[in-house]
Amino acid sequence: MKAEVIDNTTQHFLQVRYGIIGNSQVISEVIQKLLSVAPTDLSVLITGETGTGKEVFAQAIHGLSNRKKYAFVSVNCGAIPETLLESELFGHEKGAFTGAVEQRKGFFEVANHGSIFLDEIGEIPISTQVKLLRVLESGEFSRLGSSDIHKVDVRIITATNRDLEYEVRNQQFRHDLFFRLNSVHLRLPALRKHPEDIPLLIEFFSDKVARKLGIECKGVSFEAELLLKSFPWQGNIRELRNFIETVVTLERGALITPDLIKRHLRIQVDDFSSSIRKEESIIILPKPNDQHSQSTSQDESLLLRTLLELHTDVADIKRALAAIFDKITHIEVNQLQTNEMHNESTQQVEHSTISDNMTQELDFRLEEMERKLIIAALKRFDGNRRLAAKVLGISERTLYRKIVDYHLMELF
Known part of the structure; x- marks a missing residue:
């Protein structure tokens, strides 16, 4: 399916407001889907490799919705110990467990009327998945240590770099929860799948750093641009951003050349100058x-x-x-x-x-x-x-x- 052309005004708005950059066909298709689903209340599952911008798109979904005046709460489920995850999401009562010295609201209550972004959703245990399914179906939950029912109106946006369908087949993720979360699936492409967007990303990141440092950035040489477009970027856009920020900062805005790339990237230029692929x-x-x-x-x-x-x-x-x-x-x-x-x-x-x-x-x-x-x-x-x-x-x-x-x- 060929993506519709995104007008310049929309492109500029998404770039300035959310940092969504690119005009390749694969990115245009994702943006079109984003613009279609954002005004609705549908749950959205965002998948993609690490560093492809899953949280950026989640913020855009919230910011372009009718819930934008309310809270956007971002939760990294993989960074919270399993023993604390339920308490963090749904809150707890005083005395619910050792150390619970006072009542505490969970992330869902904080996000009421707004949106909650659950990153690394594939990491949550089955016991927590059951309570999450209940919130999706009825908006109801109970704080840890209480049987009282609380009700919230929250849009749920989730993200993962894992294959949830595989997890479902292996009974590591609930089938019913997966299909409730997967009302709309936003697949973010790896950077190596749209290298034509790399020059735009380089310009955006380098200009941003240069303005912050109060220096002039001289850009990238033609040869260096070719090399950067051929690099596999296993860390995707995040890795490219970190590289550009490092080079512009340490080299004080000097023209980025193959020599500078060789100096600052972790592997030699010769190792990736001819479009490295695993196979x-x-x-x-x-x-x-x-x-x-x-x-x-x-x-x-x-x-x-x-x-x-x-x-x-x-x-x-x-x-x-x-x-x-x-x-x-x-x-x-x-x-x-x-x-x-x-x-x-x-x-x-x-x-x-x-x-x-x-x-x-x-x-x-x-x-x-x-x-x-x-x-x-x-x-x-x-x-x-x-x-x-x-x-x-x-x-x-x-x-x-x-x-x-x-x-x-x-x-x-």
Whole structure:
């Protein structure tokens, strides 16, 4: 479906008021849906990768609705311990639990007549999902420690970067709640899906920082713009914004060039200058005659960076390598030495034997690299699995399984 053209006045308003920027087709389609659903009272589920702007769109939905004069309450469900989440959402009475020294209103009461934005909705436990469903259906709830019924009129906007349909199938998320939340589904595209909007985003972020610092920003060179458009941006718009803010601030508005990009981005320009994709990523394997210690260090560094920057699992890398192995018919080994003799003739080694051996060795090496990466993430966050899973780009359940598989339970 081709999106209708968004007029310049609307584009400018959304940019200035909410920071919604872009005129690509995918963004125009999302904006059209936003403009259609905002004036209604329908529940909206916003999905997309981390950093795609889910809260920005939630604020716009509220700001363009008839509830804009009332409160917009934003709640990060993943940041609140499960034991406190129900109390935070629905409030509690004095003495409801240890430490409840006074009555307290919950977020739903605070948001009455307005909108509540529940980010990371996939993180809430089943017990809280039941009470949330009741609010959606009747607007009724009870504070923790009380049987009194309270009623609110609140529009619910939710967001997640998880696959809730998968969670429903695995009985981790209530089927009835999912369909009540999913009255309208707003899918935000990853930045790599609309790179044509990157120049507009760069201009917006750099001008904003320059005005704040009282400096002049000289913009981006043509070559640098091409590089930035080819970068995978795993953190999406948030990562691009942070990069631009850092460069403009530290370089005092200097022209952004490939050299500056190389200096400030975490990986080298050469690593992404040709449109990196997971399935197209090249992993350099050690050559037979390389010195073992040197090649091991280089390979570990490369594999670790690949896993970290692309959030790629072992299976993804093996599939990419399988495609490479399929193109190999044989490998010529010019010098095969044994303890007894030196054979000078060129020998042919069958592809299947070599590729199997390489795959087995790679399996071990990749798993070891993944193990090291998991340990590093857990150490960084003092064993906090939720934060470690988030930075690794995997679910907590996947992280737990890998902790068990790699025998890390005693360490963390």
